[in-house]
Amino acid sequence: MTDIRNIVILTGAGISQESGIPTFRSEDGLWEQHRVEDVATPEGYIRNPVLVHNFYNRLRKNLAGAEPNSAHRALARLEREWPRGSVTVITQNIDDLHERGGSQKVIHMHGELKSILCKACGAHSVWDRDSSEDDVCPVCGRKELRPDIVWFGEMPYFSEEIFEYLASGSLFLSIGTSGAVYPAAGFISTVNRLHYPSVEFNLRPSLQHSSFTFSVYGKAGITVPDFVDKLLEKGSIDFLKKTKV
């Protein structure tokens, strides 16, 4: 087994599910009772900006009542205690539960609920209250604010940095993501081209499960802390051999 140094972790909505934050793809294909085209595309925003602001205002309020769970905290512990390299979390999540759980190196590739984007000047400003079309940009003073969320059809943030982290990684963990949203769903192909091991954590096999070296199924709040304990104790992932499907 290769010597593990830098650990790159991709997280999705599943890691926050046990904190009471609903995941994205319900059985009926809706996100919190809304069509994705209405609340997560630039076209939806142009059609009905009030609906979109209110949608993310509700998510921001829900987030205020949520707490990080044991999976978030375990990743923070791994970052603090891993002795042989960096631990970087690349998250598709727009919540701040990794940061509140203690992680320091977190890349939000799909934006953040607690940030607002000015369409006029491009500034990203910290925002922790409701937003509307009447709010003014704290930087340029114009009324051009929109939720700072990367919607379908838009370019994710930090693509170059993410590629560099993947290129210098030696272990890839993917936690609570369906493998349906690109480009994040394609990270595993990059990892496989670079020939280092990967582990998927999910309730069930994701769309990409066969591309991973190992899979661990169960609730992230149980499986991730258990994995982190063993990884820190043994310094390798040899213990996973038994769980490969």
Ligand code: NAD
């Ligand atoms: P997704 O909802 O499409 O998939 C969630 C995955 O997590 C599923 O494969 C599911 O089986 C798994 N899962 C659910 N509960 C789990 C648990 N307790 N333990 C382990 N796995 C569990 O999410 P995605 O792949 O992240 O894509 C959704 C998009 O929606 C993202 O781009 C994200 O920006 C956005 N989103 C974010 C949040 C958030 O910030 N918490 C919530 C919903 C949606």
